[in-house]
Amino acid sequence: MFRQSAAHLRRLASPILKRGGTRVRSTGPEQTFKHRFGYKPFWNSGRVLLFSAATGTTTYFYGANDEGTRFHIPWRRPPGPQYASKREMERAVIELRELLGEDAISTDDEDLHRHGYSEWSSINIEQLPVAVAYPKSTEEVSELAKVCYKYKIPMIPFSGGSSLEANFSAPYGGMSIDFTFMDQIVALHADDMDVVVQPSVPWMSLNDQIKDSGLFFPVDPGPSARIGGMVGTSCSGTNAVRYGTMKDWVINLTVVLADGTVIKTRRRPRKSAAGYNLTNLFIGSEGTLGIVTEITLKLAVVPQETSVAVVTFPSIRDAAAAASKVLRTGVPVAAMEIMDEVQMSVINRAGSTTKQWKEVPTMFFKFSGTKAGVQENIQLVQAISRAHKSGDFEFAINPEEQKTLWSARKESLWSMMALRREGDEVWSTDVAVPISRLPDIIEISKKEMDDLGLFASILGHIGDGNFHESIMYNSKDPKERAAVEKCVHDMVDRALEMEGTCTGEHGIGLGKKASLQKELGLDTINVMRSIKGALDPYWLMNPGKIMDAVPSRLDG
Structure with a gap:
């Protein structure tokens, strides 16, 4: 297995491109530098090995019972498409450099690794892409696609690099298409409450740049997520209980199809009955139908008042039951999150927030609306929580306290990754079930995780029936790895038995x-x-x- 430093995780959120000993950091929409990559001989002994999957002559690693995977299911590579030969791939790279410039195509080993392997992912394979492309416009993506189509080269979109199910891995080799240099806000239409962006715009940066408009984009997954990947996996985040998921906020898409054809899925009005809903067809397709190069997003009005409350409970079931009651009572919370006692301990041990937390099951509530409405909703949630054996109930009285109280939820995965020992992996995956079944599945899944005797926790978007398991384990220990695999598969199967889904927001990728x-x-x-x-x-x-x-x- 490849290993990466902890610093590399941060580079996923702000990519660093390495060429000829020089590092240039992407700085977002204000970047003005011209990146240059030195030309290197395309084929060396290592790259020939990397290319083996693209030629269709070797085993596709997913599903193999080897060091490079975490899922171990009976699987063999089925008969299917044949991709470019070694000579064709070399010709394609030369042709693309002539079309787009030498700096547009990288065959640097570090770049290939960064685009085929992820510390975040619940599954990794040893195959890497053969080259990485860095387009700067929809037109360049179209030219890339035409050449790849001509030579039959796989194309894998890459934006934030923080997906969890190997969504951007390259099992057949091919061309990773990195949108680092397509990170612009194209147009803000404040009066229409929408914004047009390129795929590598981070959602947090977007909100920071449009804050003076009184509008914001409410979908809020992990801090490093970017809009293109968010479209690809149809992600959501902590605000989903109030604002919905990605599919509710995309108006239209500009998409490059496999042969280089460029389409726009619809016009800009929020309402349209014109033809098939192609926009939603591409949302959640993980780049398997086309490459999204421009996105028009709806925006929401920044609420008049917001507040955050943190509530402790004696057990995870008590917390889940309280959450279900809040929903059934109709309290309009903006977000409702849960973390178990292990996760709260992780936050304390990692020191990623400024507060020392009680290490018990904890609920995080976010409220928004008018000042009177927020205060009323806080009182209603406090009363429901007390009826379900709650302990401390702490709510913020100013924006700084809100940031402090909410910080534990947003730093949860970073914190767990920071505590890994050498050789440890973190397996993080999610399911979603009908809300009425949430207390049952969380209680059973929590017990099974505790029985592993490993560092394992539950957290999730409890307001919409979606929760995550994160388990730290030694991937070199076959017995330990098998036990973790069984625990995760049992959780997924249990969710399906409860009429739930195998993934609430991470997508399918290779893993599911x-x-x-x-x-x-x-x-x-x-x-x-x-x-x-x-x-x-x-x-x-x-x-x-x-x-x-x-x-x-x-x-x-």
Whole structure:
């Protein structure tokens, strides 16, 4: 397995490109530098090995019982598309450098590693992309796609690099397309309450830049997430209980199809009944249908008043039951999050916040609205919490206290990653169930995690039935790894038995293809295959994700 330094995690949020001993940091929409990459010979012994998957002659690592994976299911690479030969790939790289400039295509080993392996991911494979492209416009992405289509080269979109299910891995080699230099806010239409952005705009940076308009973009996943990846996985975040998920906030998309054709899915009005809903077809498709190069987002009005409350409970079930009651009572909370006692201990040990927290199951509430409404809602939640054996109830009286109280929830995954010992991995995955079943699944899943005897915690967006398990384990220990795998698979299967979903917001990627079929059935998966085949007949767009080109023996 490859290993990376802790500093590399931070580079996922702000990529560093290395060429010829010089490092240049992407600074967001204000960047003015011209990046240059030195030309290197394309083929060396290491790159020939990397290319083996792209030629279709070696085993696809996903599902193999080896050091490079965490999921171990009976799987073999099915017959399917044939991709570019070594000579064709070399010609394509030369052609793209002539079209887009030498600095547009990288074959640097560090870049290949950064674009094929992630410390965040619940599954990793040893195959890396063969090259990385850095386009600067939709037109350049179209030119890239035309060349890749001509030579039959897989294309894998890459934005923030923080996905958890190997969504940007390169199981068939090919070209990783990094949008680092497409990070502009194209247009803000304040009167229409929408904004047009490129895919590498971070959601936090977006909100910072438009704050003077009195508007904000309410979807709030992990701090390092960028809009393109958020579209690809149909993500959500802590505000979903009030504002919904990514699919509720995208008006239209500019998409480059596999053959380089550029389409816009619809016009800019918020309401349209014109034809198929192509916008939502691409949201959540993980780049398997096309490459999103521009996004028009709806914006919301910044609330008059906001506040945050933190409440402790004696057990995770008491907390979940209180959350269910808050929802059934109709209290309009903006966010409702849960973390167990292990996660609260993680926050304290990592020192990632300025506050020392009680190490017990804890609920985090966010309120927004009018001043009178926020105060009334805080009182209602406090009363419901008391009826469910709550302990401390602390709420913020100013913005600085809000930031302090909410910081524990936002720093949760960073904190766990920071506590890893050498050889440790963190397996983080999620499910979602109907809200009425949430206390049951959390209680059972929590017990099974505790029985592992490992550093494992539960946290999640309890307001919409979505929660996450994060387990730290030694990936070199086959027995320990097998126990963790069983625990995670049992949680996913249990969610499906409760009419839930195998993924609330992380997507399918490589890690959950078998679970997706359990959830939807083969006929539904075959409809998805038909749609992909129509738009991408050679299966060039992020192949291996969500489903395979040809049904495998797991498909029954």
